[in-house]
Amino acid sequence: MQISRQEDQMISVMIADDETLARVGLKTMVPWEKYGFNLVAEAENGKVAMDLALQLKPDIIITDIKMPLLNGVELISALRERLKETKFIVLSSYGDFDYVKEAMRIGAEDYILKLEMEPEPFVELLNKVKGKIEAERSRHEEERADEWYKRRNLPALREKLFQDLLFSYYINEEEVRVQFDYLDINLHAENLVCLLVRVENRELYEKYGVDDRYVLTYGVTNIIEEILQNYPPAYVTSTNTMEFAIIHSIGAGSETETKHAVEKLAAHVEGALKTFLNFKCRIGISEPCSRLRELKTAYRQASTALDQGFSELKRTIHHYQRQFDASLTVGFEEEFKQIEKAFHVLDGEMLTEAFDQFVRKIDDSRFNKSEESLRGSCWSLTFMVTVWEKEFTGEDLDRTAPLSSLEQLRTLDDFRNWILELKDKVISLLHNIDDGNNIVARAKKYMLEHYDKDISLKTVSQQLNISPNYLSSLFKRTTNENFIDFLIQARIEQARYLLKNSGSKIYEIGMKVGYPDAYYFSKIFKKVTGLTPQEYRSLQK
Structure with missing residues (x-):
């Protein structure tokens, strides 16, 4: 039998009752099609009802509670696991209360007393069940569409998430965990190690055209992904031209075991x-x-x-050395921090000074430099700028110049001029950010400068001459972060720095970051970091 599109969109209904008059009464009580229902079958006993239900898979089964061969409770029990989306409405008499109660317990939507059945309340019940079915159908459609989108875009979505983890200013770990679940990423936050794979003979890459380069990058990523299947959980993302970051959770083990495991993976790649x-x-x-x-x-x-x-020509796998003599290789950790801070509060003067300090270090003859390390630092700077502009303007940074010219840089003058050009571009963009973002930036700047004081939403809003409610709403809308969460994060970040780099007592550090109550400071610090201040300080030694 061919079913029309209109019938297919209707809610299909089957009636099961051993009394002929009851079935006829139900069929003629309401104009089924008028209300969007399609009567597809009727059954005179429970056995026939089950066979028809398995064949037709109706949306609703209206069943008598007492029938030959299979009663209503037995019918529902037999079908509920096989027809998970079918809804059941029970017909009963006054003496069937125990059966009705059992039917409701195992999944019936509702029940009707035969002797009190009237068209209006009956239609009302049908529409209620119909609404539930349509809501479930809509949800299933959304879930299927979402699953299709995820499957189609999974590599790109994962790459975006991992690049955020590696380059974004602020990471909400709870939100990241939600994204991990959504993107089927099984990465444990214990013994996390980053391996940075950098291809040396880039001339092989540069001889290809744009399309072939994309294929080549995909090929490298695919080879690494194949290897990582032997080292779960581990993931790879492209971070630069012929540069790939591997994020690997090694699990529990001694320092020697961890070093051996990660070196084995590196050698395999x-x-x-x-x-x-x-x-x-x-x-x-x-x-x-x-x-x-x-x-x-x-x-x-x-x-x-x-x-x-870089100077160890015979070695190709290098571990980070915390005690490494910093004078041998130029580093930009402090400049990166200042640029991040300037981006966060939209401070043009601070941004200019940080970029200029970047250039001064390049010019400083006390530092050894390499073309590769400078290019890597400039790419990190590029990602920072891209993430910042995306956050505040919703647009990606124009990659025509100076970004596209980065691979062509060869001399110190080239790098210096590129950074100065990027600085001018960023400062220009800074002036175009809308007033709402400027208000939030001023609020952030005030908090970062006065976190050690007793400040609140009210005091900050007074400084900006706006209402607390407006500042709260604007802050959340602009940053997708609550005002108080930002303030806590700023204070705890400074507390972590002081715990690591000063000899101040813990209660003194609490006072320096705006928590005069030592107990409350310890409580907030542990809530944010998972460790007490003392535990955190001990781990830094």
């Missing part, structure tokens, strides 16, 4: 790229970390490890 693509590569390895927000630091450590090992 290096060997495969040499065998299949004739690519020579060097791999930098970070220290292990235990929080997702620390992956940004881990990425920088892996990049620094490559810089630290």
Whole structure:
């Protein structure tokens, strides 16, 4: 039998009752099609009802509670696991209360007393069940569409998430965990290590056209992904031209075991790229970390490890050395921090000074430099700028110049001029940010400068001459973050710095970051970091 589109969109109904008059009464009581229902079958006993239900899969089954062969309760019990989307309405008499109660317990939507059945309340019940069915259908459609979108865009969505982890200013770990679940990423926040794979013989890459370069990048990523299947959980993302970051959770183990495991993975990747693509590569390895927000630091450590090992021509795998003599290789950690802070509060003067300091370090003869380390730092700067502009303007940074020229830089003058050109571009963009973002930026700047004081939404809004409610709403809308969460994060970040780099007592540090109550400071610090201040300080030693 062919079913029309209109019938297919209707809610299909089957009636099961051993009394002929009852079935006839139900069929003639209401104009079914008028209300969007299609009567597809009727059954005179429970056995026939079950056979028809399995064949037709109706949306609603209206069943008598007492029937031959199978009663209503038995019918519902037999069908509820096989027809999960079918809804049941029970017909009963006054003496059937125990049966009705059992039917409701195992999944019936509602029941009707035969002797009291009237068209209006009956239609009302049908429409209620119909609404539930349509809502479930709509939800299932949305879930299918979402699943289709996820499958189609999974690589791009994962790459975006991992690049946010490596380059974004602020990471909400709870939100990241939600994204992990959605994108089927099984990455544990314990013994997280970043390996940075950098291809050395880039001339092989540069001889290809744009389309072929994309295919080549995909090929490298695919080879690494195949290898990572033997080292779960681990994921790879492209971070630069012929540069790939691997995020690997090694699990529990001693320092020696961890080092051996990550070196084994690095050697496997290096060997495969040499065998299949004739690519020579060097791999930098970070220290292990235990929080997702620390992956940004881990990425920088892996990049620094490559810089630290630049002069070691015979070695291709380099571990980050915390005690490395910083005078041997130029580093821009403080400049990155200042630029991040300037981006966060939209401070043009601070941004200009940070970029200028970047250039002064390049010009400083006390520092050894390499073309590769400078290019890596400039790419990190590029990602920071891109993420910042996307956050505040909703647009991606124009990649025509100076970004597209980065691969052509060869001399110190080239790098200096590129950074100065990027600075001018960023300062120009800074002037175009709308007033709403400027208000939030001024609020952030005030909090970062006065976090050690007793400040609140009210005091900050007074400084800006706006209402607390407006500031709260604008802050949430602009940053997708609550005012108080930002303030807490700013205070705890400074507390972490002081715990790590000063000898002040814990209660003194609490006072310095705006928490005069030592107990409350410890409570907030542990809520944010998972550790007490004392535990955190002990881990830094």
